[in-house]
Amino acid sequence: MLSQIRPAIVLLVLFTALTGLAYPLAITGIAQAVMPNQANGSLLTTSAGPVGSALIGQNFATDKYFHSRPSATQAQDPAHPDDSSKTIDAPYNAANSTGSNLGPTSQKLLDRVKADVDARRAAGATGVIPADAVTTSASGLDPHISPENALAQVAAVAKARNLPEDKVRAVVEANIEGRALGLIGEPRVNVLRLNMALDALTSS
Structure with missing residues:
Protein backbone atom coordinates (compact mmCIF):
# COMPACT_ATOMS: atom_id res chain seq x y z
CA MET A 1 0.00 0.00 0.00
CA LEU A 2 2.86 2.38 0.87
CA SER A 3 4.39 1.76 -2.54
CA GLN A 4 1.16 3.05 -4.11
CA ILE A 5 0.81 6.08 -1.85
CA ARG A 6 4.45 7.20 -2.09
CA PRO A 7 4.31 8.23 -5.81
CA ALA A 8 1.13 10.24 -5.16
CA ILE A 9 2.73 12.08 -2.23
CA VAL A 10 5.90 12.76 -4.24
CA LEU A 11 3.90 14.11 -7.18
CA LEU A 12 1.77 16.25 -4.86
CA VAL A 13 4.85 17.80 -3.26
CA LEU A 14 6.58 18.22 -6.63
CA PHE A 15 3.69 19.94 -8.39
CA THR A 16 2.92 22.05 -5.31
CA ALA A 17 6.49 23.31 -5.43
CA LEU A 18 6.39 23.86 -9.20
CA THR A 19 2.96 25.42 -9.65
CA GLY A 20 2.53 26.92 -6.19
CA LEU A 21 6.00 28.38 -5.64
CA ALA A 22 8.41 28.22 -8.59
CA TYR A 23 5.99 29.31 -11.34
CA PRO A 24 4.41 32.27 -9.45
CA LEU A 25 7.84 33.48 -8.30
CA ALA A 26 9.23 33.21 -11.84
CA ILE A 27 6.30 35.11 -13.37
CA THR A 28 6.49 37.76 -10.64
CA GLY A 29 10.23 38.18 -11.25
CA ILE A 30 9.78 38.44 -15.02
CA ALA A 31 6.94 40.95 -14.63
CA GLN A 32 9.00 43.09 -12.24
CA ALA A 33 11.94 43.04 -14.65
CA VAL A 34 10.03 43.64 -17.90
CA MET A 35 7.14 45.88 -16.85
CA PRO A 36 7.50 46.97 -13.20
CA ASN A 37 4.97 49.81 -13.44
CA GLN A 38 2.17 47.56 -14.68
CA ALA A 39 3.15 44.75 -12.30
CA ASN A 40 2.78 47.13 -9.36
CA ALA A 72 -22.90 51.50 -10.54
CA THR A 73 -20.70 49.67 -8.03
CA GLN A 74 -22.08 49.04 -4.56
CA ALA A 75 -20.94 48.06 -1.08
CA GLN A 76 -22.59 46.30 1.83
CA ASP A 77 -24.81 48.57 3.88
CA PRO A 78 -22.95 49.27 7.15
CA ALA A 79 -26.32 49.49 8.89
CA HIS A 80 -26.84 45.78 8.06
CA PRO A 81 -23.41 44.15 8.49
CA ASP A 82 -24.86 40.64 8.67
CA ASP A 83 -27.05 40.86 5.56
CA SER A 84 -25.05 40.84 2.31
CA SER A 85 -28.23 41.52 0.31
CA LYS A 86 -28.44 45.04 1.79
CA THR A 87 -26.26 47.36 -0.27
CA ILE A 88 -25.63 51.05 -0.80
CA ASP A 89 -24.25 52.95 -3.78
CA ALA A 90 -20.44 53.13 -3.62
CA PRO A 91 -19.11 54.58 -6.88
CA TYR A 92 -15.81 53.13 -8.06
CA ASN A 93 -15.68 50.48 -5.35
CA ALA A 94 -12.69 48.49 -6.64
CA ALA A 95 -13.63 45.55 -4.40
CA ASN A 96 -16.95 45.07 -6.19
CA SER A 97 -16.63 45.61 -9.94
CA THR A 98 -20.07 45.41 -11.53
CA GLY A 99 -22.51 47.01 -13.92
CA SER A 100 -26.02 48.11 -12.99
CA ASN A 101 -27.85 45.34 -14.89
CA LEU A 102 -30.65 47.83 -15.59
CA GLY A 103 -32.26 47.32 -19.00
Missing part, protein backbone atom coordinates in the same frame (compact mmCIF):
# COMPACT_ATOMS: atom_id res chain seq x y z
CA GLY A 41 -0.67 48.35 -10.33
CA SER A 42 0.10 51.20 -12.76
CA LEU A 43 0.17 53.61 -9.83
CA LEU A 44 0.26 57.35 -10.48
CA THR A 45 2.11 59.44 -7.93
CA THR A 46 2.78 63.02 -6.96
CA SER A 47 5.33 64.45 -4.55
CA ALA A 48 2.87 63.57 -1.77
CA GLY A 49 2.78 59.91 -2.78
CA PRO A 50 0.45 57.60 -4.76
CA VAL A 51 -2.88 59.14 -5.79
CA GLY A 52 -4.42 56.18 -7.58
CA SER A 53 -4.09 53.70 -10.40
CA ALA A 54 -4.27 54.55 -14.10
CA LEU A 55 -6.39 51.40 -14.51
CA ILE A 56 -9.15 52.10 -11.96
CA GLY A 57 -11.44 55.12 -12.08
CA GLN A 58 -12.13 57.40 -9.15
CA ASN A 59 -15.12 59.44 -8.09
CA PHE A 60 -14.27 63.14 -8.51
CA ALA A 61 -17.04 65.14 -6.91
CA THR A 62 -15.80 68.75 -6.83
CA ASP A 63 -16.38 71.15 -9.71
CA LYS A 64 -12.67 71.90 -10.14
CA TYR A 65 -12.02 68.37 -11.40
CA PHE A 66 -13.15 66.56 -14.52
CA HIS A 67 -15.68 63.89 -13.61
CA SER A 68 -15.44 60.22 -14.48
CA ARG A 69 -18.39 58.45 -16.07
CA PRO A 70 -21.08 57.24 -13.65
CA SER A 71 -20.35 54.07 -11.68
CA PRO A 104 -33.31 50.02 -21.50
CA THR A 105 -36.91 49.85 -20.29
CA SER A 106 -35.97 50.35 -16.64
CA GLN A 107 -37.64 53.44 -15.18
CA LYS A 108 -34.90 53.65 -12.55
CA LEU A 109 -32.28 53.84 -15.30
CA LEU A 110 -34.26 56.43 -17.25
CA ASP A 111 -34.71 58.57 -14.14
CA ARG A 112 -31.01 58.41 -13.29
CA VAL A 113 -29.90 59.27 -16.82
CA LYS A 114 -32.35 62.18 -16.97
CA ALA A 115 -31.09 63.46 -13.60
CA ASP A 116 -27.48 63.23 -14.84
CA VAL A 117 -28.37 65.08 -18.06
CA ASP A 118 -30.15 67.80 -16.05
CA ALA A 119 -27.11 68.10 -13.77
CA ARG A 120 -24.81 68.51 -16.77
CA ARG A 121 -27.12 71.19 -18.19
CA ALA A 122 -27.18 72.99 -14.85
CA ALA A 123 -23.37 72.93 -14.83
CA GLY A 124 -23.36 74.76 -18.16
CA ALA A 125 -23.12 71.91 -20.69
CA THR A 126 -24.64 72.72 -24.09
CA GLY A 127 -25.35 70.68 -27.18
CA VAL A 128 -25.48 66.89 -27.21
CA ILE A 129 -24.48 65.26 -23.92
CA PRO A 130 -21.96 62.46 -24.65
CA ALA A 131 -23.37 59.01 -23.90
CA ASP A 132 -20.53 58.08 -21.55
CA ALA A 133 -21.28 61.15 -19.42
CA VAL A 134 -24.57 59.62 -18.25
CA THR A 135 -24.15 55.85 -18.67
CA THR A 136 -22.12 53.43 -16.56
CA SER A 137 -19.50 51.03 -17.85
CA ALA A 138 -19.81 47.27 -17.50
CA SER A 139 -17.11 47.19 -14.82
CA GLY A 140 -18.11 50.36 -12.98
CA LEU A 141 -14.38 51.12 -12.75
CA ASP A 142 -13.62 52.61 -16.19
CA PRO A 143 -10.75 55.11 -15.76
CA HIS A 144 -11.39 56.75 -19.14
CA ILE A 145 -13.94 59.06 -20.70
CA SER A 146 -14.37 60.05 -24.32
CA PRO A 147 -12.67 63.24 -25.59
CA GLU A 148 -16.16 64.62 -26.23
CA ASN A 149 -17.10 64.06 -22.60
CA ALA A 150 -13.92 65.76 -21.38
CA LEU A 151 -14.34 68.73 -23.73
CA ALA A 152 -17.96 69.14 -22.63
CA GLN A 153 -16.71 69.68 -19.06
CA VAL A 154 -14.09 72.31 -19.96
CA ALA A 155 -16.31 75.34 -19.30
CA ALA A 156 -17.39 74.15 -15.84
CA VAL A 157 -13.84 73.21 -14.76
CA ALA A 158 -12.38 76.46 -16.10
CA LYS A 159 -15.01 78.45 -14.21
CA ALA A 160 -14.37 76.56 -10.96
CA ARG A 161 -10.62 77.13 -11.24
CA ASN A 162 -10.89 80.68 -12.58
CA LEU A 163 -8.85 79.74 -15.66
CA PRO A 164 -9.28 80.61 -19.34
CA GLU A 165 -11.23 77.93 -21.18
CA ASP A 166 -8.64 77.67 -23.93
CA LYS A 167 -5.95 76.79 -21.37
CA VAL A 168 -8.08 74.02 -19.85
CA ARG A 169 -9.04 72.77 -23.31
CA ALA A 170 -5.35 72.55 -24.21
CA VAL A 171 -4.74 70.31 -21.18
CA VAL A 172 -7.57 68.02 -22.33
CA GLU A 173 -6.24 67.84 -25.88
CA ALA A 174 -2.74 67.05 -24.60
CA ASN A 175 -4.13 64.09 -22.63
CA ILE A 176 -6.14 62.44 -25.39
CA GLU A 177 -4.89 58.89 -25.93
CA GLY A 178 -5.20 57.51 -29.45
CA ARG A 179 -6.16 54.07 -30.67
CA ALA A 180 -3.74 51.28 -29.78
CA LEU A 181 -1.48 50.66 -32.80
CA GLY A 182 -3.63 53.24 -34.57
CA LEU A 183 -6.44 50.70 -35.02
CA ILE A 184 -7.69 49.20 -31.76
CA GLY A 185 -10.20 50.92 -29.49
CA GLU A 186 -11.34 54.52 -29.46
CA PRO A 187 -9.64 57.79 -28.52
CA ARG A 188 -9.98 58.33 -24.79
CA VAL A 189 -8.89 60.46 -21.85
CA ASN A 190 -7.66 59.04 -18.55
CA VAL A 191 -9.51 61.14 -15.97
CA LEU A 192 -6.96 60.77 -13.17
CA ARG A 193 -4.06 61.72 -15.45
CA LEU A 194 -6.07 64.68 -16.77
CA ASN A 195 -6.84 65.96 -13.28
CA MET A 196 -3.22 65.52 -12.22
CA ALA A 197 -2.10 67.54 -15.26
CA LEU A 198 -4.65 70.20 -14.34
CA ASP A 199 -3.35 70.38 -10.76
CA ALA A 200 0.21 70.65 -12.08
CA LEU A 201 -0.87 73.51 -14.34
CA THR A 202 -2.51 75.50 -11.58
CA SER A 203 0.31 74.91 -9.10
CA SER A 204 3.04 76.03 -11.49
